[in-house]
Amino acid sequence: STDSDNPSEIIIRFQQYLQINTAQPNPKYYEAADFIISQAKSLNLGYETLEYVKGKPLVLLKWTGKNQNLPSILLNSHTDVVPVEHHKWKHSPFDANVDQLGNIYARGSQDMKCVGLQYIEAIRRLKSSGFEPIRTVYLSFVPDEEIGGLAGAQSFAESEEFKKLNVGVVVDEGLASPNENYRMFYAERSPWWLVIKATGLPGHGAKLYDNSAMENLLKSIEIVRRFRASQFDLVKAGLKAEGEVISVNMAFLKAGTPTPTGFVMNLQPSEAEAGFDIRIPPTADTTSLERRIYEEWAPSSRNMTFEFQEKTPVYDKFGKPVFTATDSSNPWWALLEGAVKKANGKLGKPEIFAASTDAHYFRDQGLPAIGFSPMANTPILLHEHNEFLNQAEYLKGIEIYESIIKEYTSYIEPTSDAVSREEL
Ligand SMILES: [Zn+2]
């Protein structure tokens, strides 16, 4: 084996990628792109930079297969990460320190720089073993997933250059699993970011009166919380998985009359606002949710208005829920399962991703897209403080992707002999 196969070299490359601060809202995208391209060059992969929005490069790598007529495989990952509160981390979030247990601490270690680089490392190993793919593999390193993907996966999936890639299946991020089973996702919830606003007459802080902005907003908050509890109870009772209920969490509260020394205390304000992050499963009834919003959460009868900061469609253009088939109509599902098992990985039941990923932009194009991040025996720490991934788990994940890429690129659709014989 060569130097670049050495586990410590592999971990060092992972650390290098993690050390590039690509936190929103000012990700160092060109540094990340340069790093990815340097890896591509070392592996003789094709590379190209697409820039749908200036300053936000999307790097596309290509490992050409022997049969370029077959649909290709797209392995997607995003290069941006969510922001950090530096002082709340025990290891600095962009140092990628490894502790005595082999845990690598860094923002992006789970979400999802691990996956992006594991794809590359798997290809490195397959190449050095002499493996030659039949189907072409593309790797996309996309910007801005954490802020909605418009400059990244969305523009890419809707573009002419994307159509030319003739992609047959997309693999994108999943989630860590606290137990020994890896997780596979066939769908995800759609985010709706709702802002409700109450207005009312201002008044003396000592006066009890109806219809103040604060009272009107608080009534809504109570109603939203009851709905939240009803959904959460289904999860707590084990009747539904997290991805199968509608979640609502308050993201901000904005009210009061500020002064340079604090808020005015003896004045009830005339406006008050609250923002909610709502996540909706593909099979939910959005009509009844919308009715709930304008009849109960933000009724004009209570002097309330609302707007959506984000309202990702839950259904496709035909009104059908958007998800990837897990049955025999989608051979890629069973192939991925088989590949994971071949590499001695275990799998849990198919799941709906509770948050949101770029996968839905590919599903919107009618493509099967599977959410998968090979992290077993790992606490789920995406978007949290002290995000880490164990190095042994990272290395194991590379073997899993080796197996997936092997299976996927070697897969030839069975020619239906039976049918052609009948036709004869
Ligand atoms: Zn992610």
Ligand SMILES: [Zn+2]
């Ligand atoms: Zn994320």
